[in-house]
Amino acid sequence: MVERDAELAIVDEALDQLTGPGPDAGGALLAFSGPAGLGKTTLLAELRRRAHARSCTVLAARGGEQEQSQPFHVARQLIQPQLAGTSEQELRAALGGWYSIVGPALGLCAPEQGPPPDPQGLRDGLDWVLTHLVVKRAPVTLVLDDAHWADPESLSWLAAFAPRAEHLPLLLVVAYRPDELPAHADAFRTLPGRAGQAPLPLAPLTPAAVAALVREALGDHADDAFCKEAWAVTTGNPFEAVELTAKVRGRGLRPVEENAPQLADLAAAQRGSGLVARLERLGPSTVRFAWACAVLGTAIPQDIAARVAALGTEEAAGATTRLRDARILSAAGTTSDHEPETGLEFVHPLIATAIYRAIPDALRVALHGKAAAAVVDAGLGSSAAARHPLETHPENDPWVVRTLREAAGENLRAGAPDAARRQLARALREPPDFDERAAVLYELGCASLLTEPANTVNHLRAALAEPFDDPTLRQGIVIRLAQVLAHSDRLAEASESLAREIARTPDVRARLRLQSEQFMWDAFNAAETDSPARSRRLTRLADRLTGRDLTERYVIALRAWDACLRGEPVDVVLHHAGRVLERPFSWAHEDRGFEVPVLAAMVHMYADRPGRAEELFEAGTAEFERQGWRGAHLSFAYSLRAYIRYRRGRLVEAEELARSGLRLAERVGRRTPVHWYAIAILLTTLLARGRVDEAWELAREHEFGAPFPAAVVFPDSQTVYAELLLARGEVRAAVAELEAVDRRLTPRGIQNPAWCPWQLHLARAVAADDPQRARTLAADAVRRARAFGAPSAIGQALRVAAEVAAPQDRTELLREAVTLLSASPAGYELARALAALGYGLRDADLLTAAVVTARECGADGLVEEATEILTGMGGALPAAPPRADWVTEEEIRAADLAVRSEKEPEPTTPDWVLSAACRKLGTDRSGLRAALEAFARSST
Numbered sequence: 016m017v018e019r020d021a022e023l024a025i026v027d028e029a030l031d032q033l034t035g036p037g038p039d040a041g042g043a044l045l046a047f048s049g050p051a052g053l054g055k056t057t058l059l060a061e062l063r064r065r066a067h068a069r070s071c072t073v074l075a076a077r078g079g080e081q082e083q084s085q086p087f088h089v090a091r092q093l094i095q096p097q098l099a100g101t102s103e104q105e106l107r108a109a110l111g112g113w114y115s116i117v118g119p120a121l122g123l124c125a126p127e128q129g130p131p132p133d134p135q136g137l138r139d140g141l142d143w144v145l146t147h148l149v150v151k152r153a154p155v156t157l158v159l160d161d162a163h164w165a166d167p168e169s170l171s172w173l174a175a176f177a178p179r180a181e182h183l184p185l186l187l188v189v190a191y192r193p194d195e196l197p198a199h200a201d202a203f204r205t206l207p208g209r210a211g212q213a214p215l216p217l218a219p220l221t222p223a224a225v226a227a228l229v230r231e232a233l234g235d236h237a238d239d240a241f242c243k244e245a246w247a248v249t250t251g252n253p254f255e256a257v258e259l260t261a262k263v264r265g266r267g268l269r270p271v272e273e274n275a276p277q278l279a280d281l282a283a284a285q286r287g288s289g290l291v292a293r294l295e296r297l298g299p300s301t302v303r304f305a306w307a308c309a310v311l312g313t314a315i316p317q318d319i320a321a322r323v324a325a326l327g328t329e330e331a332a333g334a335t336t337r338l339r340d341a342r343i344l345s346a347a348g349t350t351s352d353h354e355p356e357t358g359l360e361f362v363h364p365l366i367a368t369a370i371y372r373a374i375p376d377a378l379r380v381a382l383h384g385k386a387a388a389a390v391v392d393a394g395l396g397s398s399a400a401a402r403h404p405l406e407t408h409p410e411n412d413p414w415v416v417r418t419l420r421e422a423a424g425e426n427l428r429a430g431a432p433d434a435a436r437r438q439l440a441r442a443l444r445e446p447p448d449f450d451e452r453a454a455v456l457y458e459l460g461c462a463s464l465l466t467e468p469a470n471t472v473n474h475l476r477a478a479l480a481e482p483f484d485d486p487t488l489r490q491g492i493v494i495r496l497a498q499v500l501a502h503s504d505r506l507a508e509a510s511e512s513l514a515r516e517i518a519r520t521p522d523v524r525a526r527l528r529l530q531s532e533q534f535m536w537d538a539f540n541a542a543e544t545d546s547p548a549r550s551r552r553l554t555r556l557a558d559r560l561t562g563r564d565l566t567e568r569y570v571i572a573l574r575a576w577d578a579c580l581r582g583e584p585v586d587v588v589l590h591h592a593g594r595v596l597e598r599p600f601s602w603a604h605e606d607r608g609f610e611v612p613v614l615a616a617m618v619h620m621y622a623d624r625p626g627r628a629e630e631l632f633e634a635g636t637a638e639f640e641r642q643g644w645r646g647a648h649l650s651f652a653y654s655l656r657a658y659i660r661y662r663r664g665r666l667v668e669a670e671e672l673a674r675s676g677l678r679l680a681e682r683v684g685r686r687t688p689v690h691w692y693a694i695a696i697l698l699t700t701l702l703a704r705g706r707v708d709e710a711w712e713l714a715r716e717h718e719f720g721a722p723f724p725a726a727v728v729f730p731d732s733q734t735v736y737a738e739l740l741l742a743r744g745e746v747r748a749a750v751a752e753l754e755a756v757d758r759r760l761t762p763r764g765i766q767n768p769a770w771c772p773w774q775l776h777l778a779r780a781v782a783a784d785d786p787q788r789a790r791t792l793a794a795d796a797v798r799r800a801r802a803f804g805a806p807s808a809i810g811q812a813l814r815v816a817a818e819v820a821a822p823q824d825r826t827e828l829l830r831e832a833v834t835l836l837s838a839s840p841a842g843y844e845l846a847r848a849l850a851a852l853g854y855g856l857r858d859a860d861l862l863t864a865a866v867v868t869a870r871e872c873g874a875d876g877l878v879e880e881a882t883e884i885l886t887g888m889g890g891a892l893p894a895a896p897p898r899a900d901w902v903t904e905e906e907i908r909a910a911d912l913a914v915r916s917e918k919e920p921e922p923t924t925p926d927w928v929l930s931a932a933c934r935k936l937g938t939d940r941s942g943l944r945a946a947l948e949a950f951a952r953s954s955t
Contacts, residue, residue, distance in 0.1 A: 626937020664842025705876015
């Protein structure tokens with residue numbers, strides 16, 4: 016290597032740090048950039064040699080111009096050799112819980128039936144596998160050449176993973192052409208390398224370096240003029256300089272000044288038309304073989320190339336020899352001793368590109384068609400073959416349609432929806448037969464659901480317009496269309512599309528399935544105009560069903576949710592939820608969304624069974640993770656678990672979970688439904704912790720405010736925004752928002768203050784200017800809460816009613832609030848009620864209890880407020896006892912006694928041991944039996 020001493024010194028320094036002893040040892044990032052031919056591949060080959068010499072594990076991959084559309088092509092090159100050939104048992108042990116998620120993407124196992132992982136979940140799995148591999152086989156050097164040609168799935172994953180290298184025993188090195196690096200890999204342009212270095216650009220060789228190359232190859236007698244001309248015609252490009260010297264030597268040309276004019280022609284012969292002319296001189300069979308190799312790309316199997324070129328085995332071997340002698344294909348055995356050959360390779364990508372582009376257009380198309388058939392016949396599968404039909408012209412070939420559909424199905428299940436979408440779009444242009452077109456459009460809609468919702472709607476509507484007689488397919492199309500419309504915040508259109516299909520569906524069970532979907536999306540439509548009538552229809556239908564299949568259980572679950580929103584008695588809500596959960600209720604069913612299982616879990620939280628809700632969420636979250644759903648699904652799970660913790664008064668944990676949910680939601684996109692949920696729950700938690708300014712800055716940063724989403728969000732986004740305004744003292748603005756909430760929810764029959772306490776916030780907001788209105792609002796909220804029957808909802812309403820009541824009425828309201836809340840799981844609301852009652856009675860014991868309870872909750876603002884009042888009264892600040900999240904034996908005994916006792920506690924005598932048990936078990940008094948049974952199961 017010439018004039019690469021500086022680069023090699025950096026390589027050695029990085030390898031020394033990677034393999035050296037002591038605390039300074041560790042990984043690094045290196046990126047080399049430069050136009051074609053400047054020696055990036057040669058430099059990386061030397062880097063790999065030096066890494067092997069230091070006993071590093073080397074993971075190597077190379078992007079290919081022809082393989083860019085083949086998903087995970089680079090990832091497979093990196094990881095597959097390390098795991099290929101192992102037994103299934105060993106492979107499962109190596110991949111752990113990621114086996115069924117990552118294995119198909121890496122070509123290590125076939126995709127399983129069922130819902131595919133989302134792209135983010137798959138990237139997380141690849142992160143885990145690579146990290147595990149690096150730790151197990153450290154030190155590791157990962158080398159990616161021609162990164163600009165890497166497939167998008169692999170490249171976006173590696174670009175996101177790269178910053179981790181410095182925290183692992185991993186040297187990650189990439190090389191690319193800067194003008195051809197795609198947008199999704201822009202991270203490599205500013206790759207933070209050692210000591211903050213930017214990517215290292217490779218410079219052309221100087222005249223002296225080219226002269227050294229010439230004299231090394233042709234002899235020291237090469238004169239200066241000849242060497243200078245060699246530099247001029249190659250512009251210092253190392254590849255062209257080396258190839259030029261080989262041509263000079265092959266021609267027997269003396270390296271003297273009188274022969275220097277011939278160098279320009281020789282240099283031209285190694286690129287473009289000159290290279291093509293040189294190739295044609297090798298004979299027609301050799302030309303066909305070279306063309307076949309150019310179509311196949313990299314790591315070319317000789318037997319497949321022979322079939323594409325229509326050559327016999329001996330002819331192909333002869334063509335290979337001639338192409339190697341002509342320095343078009345690499346010589347045999349030129350790879351490292353540590354890296355066995357994987358197939359034929361061109362000497363340089365420039366040669367492959369020139370030959371590929373020289374193939375006549377019609378012939379190139381035909382060769383891609385033959386390549387597809389040859390790859391399939393070789394047993395490599397539809398996925399490996401599918402990139403070739405993408406380069407052919409449509410010919411109404413059923414085989415092409417079938418191959419592309421099979422490949423798309425495999426890629427979709429493997430977590431590569433973009434590749435599946437490209438393949439299905441090409442299948443559609445073939446075109447498929449009339450009776451197959453609707454199915455292809457449906458599959459295309461499924462593949463583009465997450466990435467192109469607008470196009471998905473068009474594809475699915477076009478599918479419905481096709482003439483076909485498969486009712487199952489038609490139902491699937493309509494359900495998927497409704498799903499994508501709903502996820503695009505077009506819930507009314509989703510409902511209308513289902514209603515039209517319901518009217519034309521004669522089969523009773525099929526109609527029920529469609530009705531269940533319509534009821535679900537109507538439940539999430541914040542602007543639904545016919546909510547009370549829909550509730551009546553749902554009630555009549557659900558009360559007749561027995562729950563014999565999944566569709567009936569979905570309808571019953573929606574009935575439980577509707578009853579909760581409308582404030583029907585809590586026993587009714589839990590009865591319907593119990594009917595649903597008598598048998599396991601999957602959160603990741605292939606043909607269903609996760610929304611209804613979430614609603615079935617959430618009704619338990621509103622009904623003062625948050626412990627049961629968390630139990631269901633833990634199972635659902637685990638199911639999401641097993642499926643590789645780590646985008647929107649996991650964000651919803653974290654955020655709603657945070658909300659459950661908030662309702663239990665475990666605010667520190669709630670904030671941690673909410674922030675985790677928000678990080679995942681940011682990957683999905685701002686102002687998406689999952690983002691609204693994450694922000695609303697985090698804001699609610701921050702307000703409870705007393706951090707109003709931080710909540711406001713967060714809301715501004717994430718543009719939390721009008722216009723609010725068309726989908727129902729809980730907690731209600733507009734109500735949370737009004738609560739934030741009220742906490743900032745912006746009373747008029749808060750009143751306007753809360754009155755808008757009233758106009759939106761009341762016509763829909765949503766009356767449960769446990770679900771949305773807008774009346775309570777409005778009562779507080781108008782209390783100063785219109786105390787009578789405030790008391791009326793609070794009294795109505797108390798009435799609604801009592802009708803629902805959850806102690807935490809009644810207690811919260813009573814506390815606010817006391818806040819806006821006449822002074823003489825406050826104590827009685829607060830005493831009842833404390834008693835009810837003490838037998839509920841709502842720790843934060845109990846702390847607020849204790850503080851209010853203690854302040855009103857000037858009772859140091861109650862204020863002390865408020866401080867202790869608020870500390871347990873992490874309600875820092877309330878702790879500060881109650882402490883100030885307590886010390887102002889001369890009371891002693893309570894010590895901070897060690898927090899015990901687990902249920903003590905004394906609390907278990909108290910809970911067990913309460914279960915066996917039929918007597919309800921006196922309204923003025925809270926049992927504080929039982930109160931702690933309720934909070935820790937996550938239930939009110941009436942749910943203690945089930946909570947104790949669940950606790951016993953978890954303990955064993």
